[in-house]
Amino acid sequence: MGAVAANFLGMAGLSCVVLEREVGEHGQPRAFSCDDEALRIYQQIGLVDRLLADMVTADQVDYTGVAGRQFAQIRFARVDFGSGYSPLHFFHQPTLEATLRAGMGRFPTVSLRLGCAVTGLRADAEAVTLSLRGATGPATLTARYVLGCDGARSTIRRLLGVSMHGARCDEPWLAISGVAEPGRCAWPTPASCATRRGRPSSASGRPAGSASRAGSSAAKIRQRSSGPRRCARSWPRSSTPIAIASPAR
Numbered sequence: 001m002g003a004v005a006a007n008f009l010g011m012a013g014l015s016c017v018v019l020e021r022e023v024g025e026h027g028q029p030r031a032f033s034c035d036d037e038a039l040r041i042y043q044q045i046g047l048v049d050r051l052l053a054d055m056v057t058a059d060q061v062d063y064t065g066v067a068g069r070q071f072a073q074i075r076f077a078r079v080d081f082g083s084g085y086s087p088l089h090f091f092h093q094p095t096l097e098a099t100l101r102a103g104m105g106r107f108p109t110v111s112l113r114l115g116c117a118v119t120g121l122r123a124d125a126e127a128v129t130l131s132l133r134g135a136t137g138p139a140t141l142t143a144r145y146v147l148g149c150d151g152a153r154s155t156i157r158r159l160l161g162v163s164m165h166g167a168r169c170d171e172p173w174l175a176i177s178g179v180a181e182p183g184r185c186a187w188p189t190p191a192s193c194a195t196r197r198g199r200p201s202s203a204s205g206r207p208a209g210s211a212s213r214a215g216s217s218a219a220k221i222r223q224r225s226s227g228p229r230r231c232a233r234s235w236p237r238s239s240t241p242i243a244i245a246s247p248a249r
Contacts, residue, residue, distance in 0.1 A: 002149035003100035007045040010107025017141060017243050018104070019132065021117035025101075029093035036085035047103045054095050058088040121146070121159040130243060143243040 002018055009016040042048040063072040076087050104110045113134070120131030128146045132139045148156030157164075 002147070003097065003104060004041065004045065005147055005149055006104050006110050006112075007047070007100065007107075010104060010110040011045060013109060015109045016111070017143070018110070018112045019116045019118060019130075019141075019243060020112060020114050023115040023135075025094055025097055027094055031091075031093050033088060033090050035089070036081055036083040036087050039085040039089065040083050045103060046106075047099060050099050050103075051091070051096060052089075054099070055089045055091045057086045058090065059086075061088065118150075118155050118159075121156065128243070141243055146243045 002020075006016050006018050039048055039052070042051050059075070059077040061074045061076065062070050063074075064070050079087055081087060101112065104112060116132050116134040118130050119133050119138075122129045122131075123146075127142050127144055130141045130143070130146065132141055146156060148154050148160075150156055
């Protein structure tokens with residue numbers, strides 16, 4: 001979310017600093033699929049073609065139970081939500097994140113600080129001051145606004161005293177990632193497979209956005225390429241400084 005927000009802010013001409021506590025990209029995929037609405041967002045920041053080049057599109061998903069018996073089928077090739085993109089795409093998250101970060105480099109007003117963790121926050125009517133910890137020691141950063149794009153264990157939310165609302169449910173889930181040649185991925189037990197040459201594949205029992213529950217349903221996926229339509233959007237110009245805190249891992 002932080003990298004996407006930074007691309008939007010760069011397009012708007014806003015000054016932005018992205019604070020990333022890790023010194024490098026996370027090497028393991030956690031998310032592995034997105035829908036057509038996500039692609040429209042990537043289109044708006046001008047990166048959809050680069051991202052689609054590393055994605056696999058599913059034409060059809062067959063859901064099967066633990067005994068291999070099909071209980072549902074979705075033919076995405078026949079579904080049109082009016083966005084111009086197919087509803088289901090699989091990706092390799094480290095590759096996607098690298099493309100989003102490279103996109104930030106298009107804007108001179110956007111900078112990325114690696115190995116920089118937020119340890120404190122002080123806000124008043126004019127600005128927000130962050131206390132930082134980096135490789136060179138403690139530091140501070142003052143900005144007009146701070147975006148807390150730092151995940152479920154958000155440091156920004158904790159420092160602001162913002163609580164989580166709603167119910168939660170803890171269940172075991174399993175996401176499988178590997179490397180396989182196209183057409184070579186076969187499973188003796190229920191699973192799904194979407195591959196692109198040289199890219200890790202993902203297995204899931206759900207069509208988008210989440211991993212499959214271990215031992216439950218699964219999906220078999222057929223692939224095709226997508227043909228997006230284009231749209232344009234204009235952005236206002238400003239020089240407002242904004243800080244973005246990235247997720248803790």
